[in-house]
Amino acid sequence: MNLFAQALAWLGDGTHWQGSSGIPTRVLQHLGITLLTLVIAAAIAWPAGVLVGHTRRGSGMIGAITGGARAIPTLGLLTLFGLWLGIGLSAPVLALVVLAIPSLLAGAYAGIENIDATIPQAAKAIGMTPAQVIRSVELPLALPVIIGGLRSATLQVVATATLAAYTSDTGLGRYLFAGLKTRDYPQMLGGALLVVVLTLVLELVLASCQRLATNRVAHPERNLP
Amino acid sequence: MTGIPFITPVPRRSLLALAGVVALAGCGSSDPLTEGTTSSAPSSGGSAGGATIVIGSQDYYSNEIIAETHAQALEKAGHKVKRQFKIGQREVYLPEIEAGKIDLFPEYSGPLLQYWVKDTKARLADDVYAELKKSTKNGLRVLDQSPATDQDSYTVTKEFADKWGLTTIDDFKKVTVPMTMGGNSEGESRPNGPKGLEATYGVKVGFKPIEDGGGPLTVKALKDNDIQLAIIYTADPTIAANGLVSLKDTKGLFLASHVVPLASKNVDDAAAAVINKVSAAMTPEDLIKMNGRSVKEELPAATIAKDWLAEKKLG
Numbered sequence: 001m002n003l004f005a006q007a008l009a010w011l012g013d014g015t016h017w018q019g020s021s022g023i024p025t026r027v028l029q030h031l032g033i034t035l036l037t038l039v040i041a042a043a044i045a046w047p048a049g050v051l052v053g054h055t056r057r058g059s060g061m062i063g064a065i066t067g068g069a070r071a072i073p074t075l076g077l078l079t080l081f082g083l084w085l086g087i088g089l090s091a092p093v094l095a096l097v098v099l100a101i102p103s104l105l106a107g108a109y110a111g112i113e114n115i116d117a118t119i120p121q122a123a124k125a126i127g128m129t130p131a132q133v134i135r136s137v138e139l140p141l142a143l144p145v146i147i148g149g150l151r152s153a154t155l156q157v158v159a160t161a162t163l164a165a166y167t168s169d170t171g172l173g174r175y176l177f178a179g180l181k182t183r184d185y186p187q188m189l190g191g192a193l194l195v196v197v198l199t200l201v202l203e204l205v206l207a208s209c210q211r212l213a214t215n216r217v218a219h220p221e222r223n224l225p
Numbered sequence: 226m227t228g229i230p231f232i233t234p235v236p237r238r239s240l241l242a243l244a245g246v247v248a249l250a251g252c253g254s255s256d257p258l259t260e261g262t263t264s265s266a267p268s269s270g271g272s273a274g275g276a277t278i279v280i281g282s283q284d285y286y287s288n289e290i291i292a293e294t295h296a297q298a299l300e301k302a303g304h305k306v307k308r309q310f311k312i313g314q315r316e317v318y319l320p321e322i323e324a325g326k327i328d329l330f331p332e333y334s335g336p337l338l339q340y341w342v343k344d345t346k347a348r349l350a351d352d353v354y355a356e357l358k359k360s361t362k363n364g365l366r367v368l369d370q371s372p373a374t375d376q377d378s379y380t381v382t383k384e385f386a387d388k389w390g391l392t393t394i395d396d397f398k399k400v401t402v403p404m405t406m407g408g409n410s411e412g413e414s415r416p417n418g419p420k421g422l423e424a425t426y427g428v429k430v431g432f433k434p435i436e437d438g439g440g441p442l443t444v445k446a447l448k449d450n451d452i453q454l455a456i457i458y459t460a461d462p463t464i465a466a467n468g469l470v471s472l473k474d475t476k477g478l479f480l481a482s483h484v485v486p487l488a489s490k491n492v493d494d495a496a497a498a499v500i501n502k503v504s505a506a507m508t509p510e511d512l513i514k515m516n517g518r519s520v521k522e523e524l525p526a527a528t529i530a531k532d533w534l535a536e537k538k539l540g
Contacts, residue, residue, distance in 0.1 A: 079442065087407070087435055087446045165410070166436040174410060177436050181411035183316050 007189035016190075021174070023194065030171040030198065034158045037093055041100035041153065046146070049108025053142070054134055056117075062109055066102035074099050074160055082167050092164040099160055100153040107149015111142030143213040151206040158199050162191075172198075276491055277305040281318055281327040284311040286526065287375060287460055287516045291331040291484055293530035294503050298539055302499045310526075315340055323363045328491040329500070334370055335480025337487065348477035350374075354485070361487070368486040368497055371504035373512040375460035376482035377417050378471040379406075380439075382447050386470040393473040397428040397454075407443050407452035410434035417456060417479055425478040430454065444469070460509065462517035484512070506537045 010016065017023050052058050074095050081091035115138060123137045124130075139146075165173030175191025178184065215223055278299060282292035289310050296306045309327060312318040319340060321327050338345050338357045347353045354370045361367050379394055386392070389400045397404070412418035413432050422428050430453075435443050439457035444467050446452045457464060459471055484507065486500050511533065518529050534540030 079437070082442045083445055086449045087433065087442060087451050165434065167442060169410075169434050174434065177434070178410040178413075181409055182414060 003185055003189060006186035007193060010186040010190040011193065021169075026170075026172050026174065027194065027198065030158070030161055030164075030195075033089070033093060033096070033161045033164050033171055034154065034202075037096040037100055037157050037161070038104075038150070038154060040093070041097045041157075042104055042150070044097070045101045045104035046108050049105045049146075050112060050134060050139070053109040053112025054120075054130070054138060056113060059109055059113055062105060066106050069098060069102045072098060075163060075166070078163055078166060087167045089164065089168050089170060091167050092161075092170075095163070096157050096161060100157050103149045103153035103156065105149075107146045107152075108142070111145030111149070112138045114145070115141050140217045143217050144210050147206065147210045147213050151203065151210060154202050154206060155199060158202055159195060162195060277307050278328045278492055278496060279307045279309055279326065281312050281322070281330045282308075282310040283315075283318070284313050286519050287458075287512065288331055289526045290515050290519060290529050291373075291507075291512075293526040294507070294534060295329060295331060295486065295500055297527070297530050297534055298499050298503045299496060301534075301540060302496070304496055304499070322365065322487060322489065325364075325489060325491075328489040329496075330487045332367070332485050332487045333375060333482040334367075334485045335376065335482040337367075337485065339480065348480055350481035350483055353481045354483070357485070364490050366488055368488055368492075369501045369504050371484040371507045373460075373484045373504075373507040373509050374482055375458050375484065375512060377456050377479045378459045378474065379422075379454045380447070380457040380464060380469045380471045381454050383468045383470055385453055386472075391470070391472055393475050394422070394426055394428075394478065395475055396472070397422075397426065397430075400453075402453075403431065404453040405431040405433050405451075406454050406456070407433045407435045407446050408456035409436055409438055412456055421478055425476050439463075460512045460516055462513055462520050465513075466517075466521070503534075503539060506539060 011023075019025070049062070052062050077098055078092055078095040081094045085091045085094070112134075119141070120133050120137055123133045128136070161171055162173030162176055164171045165177050172191050172195050175187050175194070179186075179188025179191060280292055280296050280299075282289040292308070292310060296308055299306050312321065312327075315336065318327065318330065322330055334350070334353045334357055335348075338347065338353055338360060341360045341362070342356065345353075345356060347356045350370070354367075357367055381391060390396060391399070406412070406419055406422070408418065413420075413434065415421070416424075419430050419432050422430060433446070433452055435446055435452075435455075437443060439455060439461060441463075443452075443455045443457065444463055447455050447469065448467070454472075457469070457471070463469070464471055484504065486504065488497060488500070492500070515529050515533055518524050518532075519526065531540060
């Protein structure tokens with residue numbers, strides 16, 4: 001409990017909130033890495049997931065790939081990419097992209113595949129093109145599940161983005177590494193608490209997005225009086 | 226480890242699960258690589274002459290090799306030994322030693338002294354050892370220090386050293402381009418980092434944290450010229466393997482860091498004499514050579530230690 005109080009004192013110290021290595025800067029850097037990672041990962045995973053869900057083909061293979069990819073240890077991958085790309089941000093971002101893809105992919109294909117098969121068939125029967133079926137029927141209905149995938153990917157990435165500090169001086173991970181090595185445990189716990197708070201905030205935001213998507217986009221009929 | 230309590234046939238799946246549990250239990254107690262040579266005597270409460278000596282090591286391959294030479298030399302001399310290797314960093318294992326759970330641990334004189342005496346002024350080998358002897362407490366003692374050393378050094382690429390004519394740290398003054406140091410993030414606040422370099426040598430450098438302790442990522446950053454100098458241990462075989470150069474520390478910026486075994490009361494004089502012989506025989510070159518065999522040939526610590534003891538006629 002004492003350590004916890006010290007961590008809070010560390011967080012309350014005004015000098016830790018200023019400068020290029022201060023908490024606000026590092027929180028922003030941390031969010032920046034998370035956002036960049038998610039944008040890259042989504043650009044790869046969502047089109048692939050939607051395609052698989054729409055065609056209802058290859059979901060077994062996707063399941064195997066995402067399951068396997070989830071087992072890759074991110075720190076090991078980071079070292080591997082680091083040896084290839086050198087120090088800096090590219091290696092950790094690439095490793096985090098690999099971490100984020102399975103959840104995003106699973107959300108996209110499972111969301112679309114789980115729509116009652118008669119619905120896209122009906123849409124096709126009234127003359128919609130495949131692109132229209134995806135855009136106007138499947139994506140809106142699958143949106144809550146797709147956001148669910150984004151939610152779990154964000155959770156993983158924001159918590160693991162501490163590893164960015166392994167090869168570059170970026171993000172909240174620096175407090176963890178520096179605190180661990182110098183036995184400055186209040187700093188380490190303070191940094192960890194910041195990551196937890198950040199994660200919870202993002203989680204709350206995305207949870208309400210998911211609820212919104214369910215009530216307004218996928219099932220607006222539930223709002224009828 | 227307890228025996229398997231099942232006698233009646235059990236379905237294959239539960240057998241597999243059980244095997245997993247047993248394997249996990251094995252991982253917790255000892256290193257599978259050295260299982261074959263470990264004396265199986267449990268560390269009972271008995272205190273008769275042949276009490277088991279529990280030997281620990283850092284989670285650092287070079288330290289494990291040294292611990293293994295101690296273990297094998299003691300076994301050869303008829304002592305009972307239990308290996309508890311790869312126990313993380315000093316912050317984790319020293320409390321265990323102080324609590325009497327580990328009896329023998331290969332340590333490094335300077336960093337160990339700094340653990341107990343945070344603001345020590347001693348830098349040179351003999352001063353450090355003398356102060357360390359006085360500062361060791363809680364019924365522990367340090368045995369003789371070995372000529373073998375494994376200390377921090379500023380390392381640059383051969384090209385960089387040739388270009389600016391660098392052999393000592395003082396020569397950094399000749400460099401007219403901005404330089405960046407790479408190392409674990411704690412280096413930024415520790416005396417071996419940029420602050421110490423400026424205070425002792427008057428040389429200003431920037432800092433980039435790379436958290437792999439002078440490992441492959443640090444070497445890659447040096448070669449890519451992302452950093453110009455890095456903190457790497459002198460006993461690291463990657464220095465020679467990658468054409469890197471360690472600069473001489475003429476003003477005692479770095480703490481001397483000789484291999485020195487830390488022992489509990491459980492290590493009697495006979496056992497201490499065995500360890501002291503091993504320490505005396507180990508040269509800095511021996512240590513680099515053994516580390517190199519671990520890195521390049523990927524041999525287990527037990528094999529490397531056995532070969533070295535045989536070479537020195539201690540095994």
